[in-house]
Amino acid sequence: MTLSSLYSGVSGINAAGFTMSVIGNNIANSETVGFKAGYTSFADILSQSLGGTVGGNQVGRGVNLTNIGTVFSQGSFENTTNGTDLAIDGDGFFMVADDTGTYYTRAGNFLINDEGYLVNPSGFKLQGYGADSRGDLLSTVGDINVGQISSAPQVTREFRIAANLDGAAATGETYSTTITVYDSIGQSIPLTITFTKLATGNAWDYEASIPTGMGTATGSGSIEFDDDGNLAMIDGAAAAADKDIVIDLPGTGGADFTVRWDLWNDDASAPTRDVTGYAAASNTTFLYQDGYSPGSVQAVSVDQDGRIVGLFTNGQTRTLGQVLLADFISPWGLTKMGRSLYAE
Numbered sequence: 001m002t003l004s005s006l007y008s009g010v011s012g013i014n015a016a017g018f019t020m021s022v023i024g025n026n027i028a029n030s031e032t033v034g035f036k037a038g039y040t041s042f043a044d045i046l047s048q049s050l051g052g053t054v055g056g057n058q059v060g061r062g063v064n065l066t067n068i069g070t071v072f073s074q075g076s077f078e079n080t081t082n083g084t085d086l087a088i089d090g091d092g093f094f095m096v097a098d099d100t101g102t103y104y105t106r107a108g109n110f111l112i113n114d115e116g117y118l119v120n121p122s123g124f125k126l127q128g129y130g131a132d133s134r135g136d137l138l139s140t141v142g143d144i145n146v147g148q149i150s151s152a153p154q155v156t157r158e159f160r161i162a163a164n165l166d167g168a169a170a171t172g173e174t175y176s177t178t179i180t181v182y183d184s185i186g187q188s189i190p191l192t193i194t195f196t197k198l199a200t201g202n203a204w205d206y207e208a209s210i211p212t213g214m215g216t217a218t219g220s221g222s223i224e225f226d227d228d229g230n231l232a233m234i235d236g237a238a239a240a241a242d243k244d245i246v247i248d249l250p251g252t253g254g255a256d257f258t259v260r261w262d263l264w265n266d267d268a269s270a271p272t273r274d275v276t277g278y279a280a281a282s283n284t285t286f287l288y289q290d291g292y293s294p295g296s297v298q299a300v301s302v303d304q305d306g307r308i309v310g311l312f313t314n315g316q317t318r319t320l321g322q323v324l325l326a327d328f329i330s331p332w333g334l335t336k337m338g339r340s341l342y343a344e
Contacts, residue, residue, distance in 0.1 A: 011062030015042055018065045034075075034107025034340045041067040072331050075106075083301045084110045084118060092325035093342065096124035097143070104326055107340040112300070116147020118308075122339045128306070128324040135319040144308065144321040146300050151312040153186025156291030158244075158260045161193065162274040163284040167229055171199045175282035182291035184254030186314075189214060191249070191259070195282075198222070202229070202277045208247045219247030223263070225277030231264060239264050259289075292316060 022038045029035040043066045077087050086094070086108030093104035096119075103124060110118045110126055118126040125143040132138065133152065159179055166175070176194045183189060190211060195204045201224060208219035224233035231239055245261040263275065274286070295314030302308050306323035328334065334342035 008062035011045065011064070015040075015063045015065050018068070022068060032107075032340065033109045034105055036075075036106065037071045039069050039071060040065060041069065069332055070336075082109075082111070083299060084112060086110060086302055086306075086323065088325065091331075092327045093331075095127035095141075095324060095326050096120055096341070097127055098124050101343070102127065103337060103341040103343055104334065105340050105342065112147055116145045116149070118144045118146060120340075122341075124341070126323065128308075129322040131319050131321050137319065137322050141324060144323070146308060146310060146320045147297060149297055149310065149320060151292075151295040151314055151316045151318065153182060153184070153294045153314075154291050155184045155254070155257050156181035156259050156289045157257075158262055159191075159289035160262045160274055160286070161284060162286035164276045164278055164280055164282060165195055165197075165204055165225075166280060166282045167202045167225065167277040168279040169197045169282065171197055173197045177284040177287075179287045179289055181249070181259055181289050182293055183249070183251040183257055185251070186293040187252040187254065188293060189249060189252060191217065191247070193261075202226075203233070204277075206245075210249065214252055215250030217247060217249050219245065219261075221245065223275065229276050229278040231275055231277070234263060 019040045022040050026037045029037075042063050045062045045064055072091075074090070077089075088094070088106060088108065093106060094108060096103050096105055105120065105124075107120065110120055113119045113123070120126070127141055128144045129137045129139070130142060130144060159181060161177055161179065163175075163177055166173075169175075174194055174196045176192055178190050178192045180188050181191050192209050194207050194209065196207075197204055203222060203224035205222050206220065208217040210217045221235040222233075223231060223235075226232040233239065234245070245263055247259050247261060248256065249259060250256050292314045295312035295316060297310045297320075298313045299311040300308060300320065301311070302323065306325070307319055308321040308323065309317055310320045311317050331342075334344065337343050
């Protein structure tokens with residue numbers, strides 16, 4: 001009996017030791033990103049029957065540790081200044097991989113390595129969908145690269161100028177405004193529109209030009225305003241419902257191209273009558289053109305649906321990929337691999 005009682009006491013001490021180990025591990029990892037705390041479960045050992053009535057006269061033999069489980073309940077969120085730090089709201093795991101296989105983690109402290117891949121601090125690459133040059137997601141799951149991506153240039157096809165030409169200006173007075181446009185390889189070209197006041201009415205000649213050495217711009221004509229300073233005539237004809245002025249430009253390394261000056265658009269959804277002839281100092285208030293130079297990734301952000309968006313140095317944005325989550329019917333069946341990783 002004495003030996004039995006000692007065995008029961010020792011089993012309790014052993015079980016308590018395991019509990020202290022689990023608690024100590026929880027405390028040690030209190031600042032570990034994505035860490036899930038453990039808990040212990042116990043059960044009594046088969047009791048010794050001393051005879052007599054069935055179910056009676058049974059002496060307990062101690063306690064056994066039956067399970068060390070993981071608490072997968074939702075943790076708290078923290079704000080960071082890193083755009084690639086992620087957190088999961090609800091169930092699921094980030095998928096990461098290296099040469100040894102795919103693993104799962106709740107830790108979302110990702111960064112961009114020197115090859116442009118999103119990786120965790122141990123170098124495991126985040127898994128998801130990549131995207132093509134148009135920002136359309138691919139269908140193959142793999143490593144997500146957000147660094148070795150560029151934004152192709154776009155040639156300028158249309159531009160707008162919002163300006164006032166002084167209706168009280170003297171004959172021969174000029175006013176110039178310059179807008180930067182781009183050819184097919186993304187080379188910037190300063191396009192200058194020079195207005196010259198005519199002697200008759202509130203009318204102006206216009207002429208397009210580019211710097212000497214870049215070639216010759218072809219585009220000239222006249223505009224005229226009515227008595228209220230509103231645009232009334234373009235190139236000798238009454239302003240139509242949708243009137244563009246066409247300017248031909250040389251490519252500085254790419255192909256020659258044509259830009260359209262959207263001077264008048266009477267579309268109810270987007271009316272543009274940008275140039276006025278009021279008796280006020282000539283000035284430009286707005287410039288717009290739809291081309292841009294090539295660019296590289298300047299910053300990366302991830303939205304609440306896991307879509308990765310890149311901001312490029314040319315001001316463009318594009319989808320670069322999609323983070324995917326793995327979910328399990330029983331996450332308690334996963335094996336802890338260390339470094340906040342789990343394996344199936």
